[in-house]
Amino acid sequence: MKIRTRTLARVIRPLSRLRxxxxxxxxxxxxxDERQGGMSVSPRAFVAxxxxxxxxGIDVVPLEAFSVGGEPRPRVALTFDDGYRSVADIAWxxxxxxxxxxxxxxxxxxxxxxxxxxxxASTPAxxxxxxxxxxxxxxxxxxxxxxxxTRTHVYLPSVGLERVRDEVVGSRTDLEDELGQPVTSFSYxxxxxxxxxxxxxxRAGYATAVTTDRGSNEPSDDPLALAxxxxxxxxxxxxxxxxxxxxxxxxxDTLRDHLRQRRSRPRA
Numbered sequence: 001m002k003i004r005t006r007t008l009a010r011v012i013r014p015l016s017r018l019r020x021x022x023x024x025x026x027x028x029x030x031x032x033d034e035r036q037g038g039m040s041v042s043p044r045a046f047v048a049x050x051x052x053x054x055x056x057g058i059d060v061v062p063l064e065a066f067s068v069g070g071e072p073r074p075r076v077a078l079t080f081d082d083g084y085r086s087v088a089d090i091a092w093x094x095x096x097x098x099x100x101x102x103x104x105x106x107x108x109x110x111x112x113x114x115x116x117x118x119x120x121a122s123t124p125a126x127x128x129x130x131x132x133x134x135x136x137x138x139x140x141x142x143x144x145x146x147x148x149x150t151r152t153h154v155y156l157p158s159v160g161l162e163r164v165r166d167e168v169v170g171s172r173t174d175l176e177d178e179l180g181q182p183v184t185s186f187s188y189x190x191x192x193x194x195x196x197x198x199x200x201x202x203r204a205g206y207a208t209a210v211t212t213d214r215g216s217n218e219p220s221d222d223p224l225a226l227a228x229x230x231x232x233x234x235x236x237x238x239x240x241x242x243x244x245x246x247x248x249x250x251x252x253d254t255l256r257d258h259l260r261q262r263r264s265r266p267r268a
Contacts, residue, residue: 168186
């Protein structure tokens with residue numbers, strides 16, 4: 001599958017260069033560990049990503065900078081979903097040493113019970129470990145931007161709007177109470193969003209929200225539906241993704257999410 005995707009991307013590469021270079025990309029990370037698959041990027045690959053961005057003149061900026069147009073160089077924001085401890089132990093020290101910003105999206109119930117996510121049942125404990133309250137406070141004080149990823153990481157299209165409001169509004173309240181500072185960015189779990197959910201996010205007062213829709217962003221795009229690109233372990237895939245050569249997969253991603261939403265029956 002990956003070989004076919006790369007081949008097609010190389011075929012369309014000349015056409016992609018006819019358009020203007022994307023002005024603003026958002027990279028989506030989860031864990032930083034040696035599992036190198038699915039939700040993981042190795043520490044070595046993460047450092048290589050940062051080196052590649054610097055070598056290619058791509059500025060790493062805060063997520064909120066997407067709305068600023070007219071910049072002479074392409075820009076990228078770095079985001080981390082779920083709140084894994086490896087972000088605190090590995091990613092943030094590297095970013096801090098380089099003076100680079102990033103946003104960490106936290107599931108607020110983790111601060112109360114620290115339970116691992118169900119999808120990490122077979123993942124080694126050291127890789128699946130989540131950031132605790134004390135470490136989160138330290139990260140926020142150190143300059144890492146903290147955003148909300150709901151209270152329980154529920155797939156929002158699968159529940160009723162009352163539950164959506166509790167997850168969206170309640171997580172922001174939980175985090176602000178813990179941090180003592182505003183939480184203004186939101187990440188839709190599993191990329192699950194629709195106009196009704198977006199409206200709840202808007203009314204909750206978030207300034208930005210990120211999806212899993214593949215692509216880049218322009219200053220005129222909806223700040224509550226920002227596209228992201230998955231961080232690829234393989235250096236070839238990472239470069240091709242950053243060049244926008246995998247953006248042709250977005251309709252496939254959209255169809256997959258549409259089918260998932262159809263299968264999900266909202267519950268009160």
